[in-house]
Amino acid sequence: MTEKQTWSQRFESALHPAIARFNASISFDIKLIEYDITASQAHAQMLAHTGIISPEEGKQLVTGLDQIRQEYRQGKFQPGIDAEDVHFAVEKRLTEIVGNVGKKLHTARSRNDQVGTDTRLYLRDQIQQIRQHLRELQAVLLDIAETNIETLIPGYTHLQRAQPVSLAHHLLAYFHMAQRDLERLGDVYQRVNISPLGCGALAGTTFPIDRHYTAKLLHFDQIYANSLDGVSDRDFAIEFLCAASIIMVHLSRLSEEVILWSSEEFRFVTLKDSCATGSSIMPQKKNPDVPELVRGKTGRVFGHLQAMLVIMKGLPLAYNKDLQEDKEGIFDSVNTIKACLEAMTLLLREGLEFCPQRLAQAVTEDFSNATDVADYLAARGVPFREAYNLVGKVVKTSIAAGKLLKDLTLEEWQQIHPAFAADIYEAISPYQIVAARKSYGGTGFAQVRQALLAARTQISAE
Template identity: 45%
Template sequence: MNKSSLSVPLDSSPLPLDDSSDRVSPVILWHKKTRMAAVESKRAKLWGGRFVGSTDPVMEAFNASISYDKKMWKEDIQGSVAYAKALLKANLLTETECNNLITGLEEVEKEWEAGTFSIQPGDEDIHTANERRLKEIVGEVGGKIHTGRSRNDQVAVDMKLWLRGHLVDISSHLVNFIQVLLERAENEKEILMPGYTHLQRAQPIRWSHWLLSHVWPAVHDLERLTGLYLRVNVCPLGSGALAGNPFNIDRQSLAEDLGFEEATENSLQAVSDRDFVVEYLFWASLLSSHLSRLAEDLILYSTSEFGFVKLHDAYATGSSLMPQKKNPDSLELVRGKAGTLTGNLCGFMMVMKGLPSTYNKDLQEDKLKLFETAEVLAGVLQVMAGTVQTLKVNADACRRALSEEMLSTDVAYYLVKKGMPFRSAHEKAGEVVKLSESLHCSFSSLPLSELVKISPLFTEDISSVWNFEHSVEQYQADGGTALKSVNNQITRARKFLTNFSLA
């Protein structure tokens, strides 16, 4: 008989548990260990009073979330300490009981910090584990910590506390990434390069202007993060399972103790609300897509065909077969992780879309997506900052990639400045391109006598157009690639960072 074919007798007659004989069946021993583990598990449960028998071991494992929600151990203890104080204010605990509970919770915290906390078979989640250990330390008074509280509002506040701290951490990584881009833009303003549309050379721009084109989406991501933080910073604790708290808990005071701006308005909504998780997953997905686009540009620019940049060895890898290869793995991983994060968003949205009111166990999926996204995004931002900070830009290669046909629009602007309507000027500029191709010569080599045949507005001063510095400097308006505009962008972005704060 295979072990996999055995079923656990949930309510059957007792099996012989005396294993002193060396002839005891392995099947009986397996049943014994499973039954004993089930008994211990039932004792530790917060909800087992109305149940008869034990939970199927497969269901036990399927139901448990301790393997990943233990990440919130600190927040769970933080919420319990604040709730103990709220129970004291509501005259549901004596001062001695409250102090004992807080002292016990502090002991639990020390065990987690020291890495000595022992998770037991019945610890299906972090709330069960911490309360079980609290009771072991302080005795039966530990059971009072859950008065009027449900795991429904407990997990919601734990997640918000955890995410609130994460948002502060991730914002510092994003700020650092923006600063890296700004530092390069400040120091490399003189480098000119082609700007592209449809991956075709379009118009000359500054390298610094291209860098700044990736600064502003990140700045907007920080702005969006500020709004997200405000919505996360609302306390659901004190909502109970769904109907509220019957013990006159001062929820506003409880929220303040935990550093929240306010308490939630509706208990039904509070225990089922995961909009803040969805919003974070969306925010992370959008940010990762911005980083992915930057990665794509740099992957192209690092190829031999472009040669604009060279990645530092610390952010590249080689080939197991071709010794000459230097692969932009850091950037490719950033690009790939963007798909993973967007997948987490879509997956959890599908969990949320059809749920009935209040808490449903489907919501246990929230932490898997939240924690993975948070971990991946922190790594992506740090790798991206390091890659950009350490790469070398080849100013000569960028310059060599400029070609005079990229000045075609400038020819049209030249004619516009002499009074010709733009549509006509655009057509005339196209004729100049055709002339250059037919004569197999560059724009700057075109005879003035031939240009005059296209339009009498062409005079000797057309020679000033055949200049890439002149081209970029004509874009003086805000947001342009002229030096003045680039300097203004850097100043404004740095001012934003100086004034940025979540809390």
């Protein structure tokens, strides 16, 4: 007959099995096991360092925890729901290995500061991995940009043709979005890298612990200055989920453009077989499933951020069981971001090809050179607002006549305004329009080359 487990002598009976299942977190917080072991080893070393336990007991604990790590990696340690959570599972197994000394591990700590420490150790690693994925995405964007400096693509505002731009310039916009993502994660890392270990349940401990010692062992930059704050703070989780959501915004925007570009209406890119799927009923179709999935998965990360905000908004100090709900959202967001970054990087590197002939055609079939006509007149002394209105009328009459601006004769131009001369045709050619935009950060080819050089220098320096 299985012995009914109670929390302590305070309880007369065990949890109802259904409540035990509802209460347990082992099914998902097992992901933290190696971080829990690492933090527990640091705690054991600190207990021995301060004389709370003997040096020999400290070594036994560390060795026993090493054995649990190996058992887990070999698939020999797979705790079930009876363990409730990863912390109890490790402690129980440790006691089986080293005997009663294992029961000393929990001296001067609580699961409240323990789970906070484990989660921070996990996020610390994941942030670094996500940053590496962002670097790989940036590198691919630069590779494509460097071969397409003088490839032109229609630039849009309000999803209406606006002005032609360098394709490299367009791709560099996403490079800079990713750079902000990297920097944002670096800022979040600073607030993740603060140790709550030693805050206890909420009020600290009567034992002569050394929190700075464990922080140093675990490579934390700081320790929490307030024990209540230390065990209840999830600002770092909210910040991470916010940064994660912004990463997904950027990936989703890029995805939307790839989806549009690959459509029959645009035909700016061709999807390769390695990163596209077909239709079960329409054999002619090639579907942009990768960017569509990235766009779709964005919502789940947004949802985890919203859930975390809702969890925290009504919690009194200090720890509350609601905080058990933080981990699944964090874990899923990490997995989603890494998968989406990897997929988008592969798509850009191997899964699509730009169509230069179609792009060259696209920048000549609209009125996106109208601003340059107004600039042409303004450079010759005509007030810009007057030139703007004049060109607006020209566009209106040209549309009515079924002509583009490049199709107007020199005589027609000079009837519009005597300032026009034969050089108007070069001034409004797509290549010249792009080349002429030499302002810092603009799409001019010289500026784009400088921007590419700066971007390469930036990623190689880190």
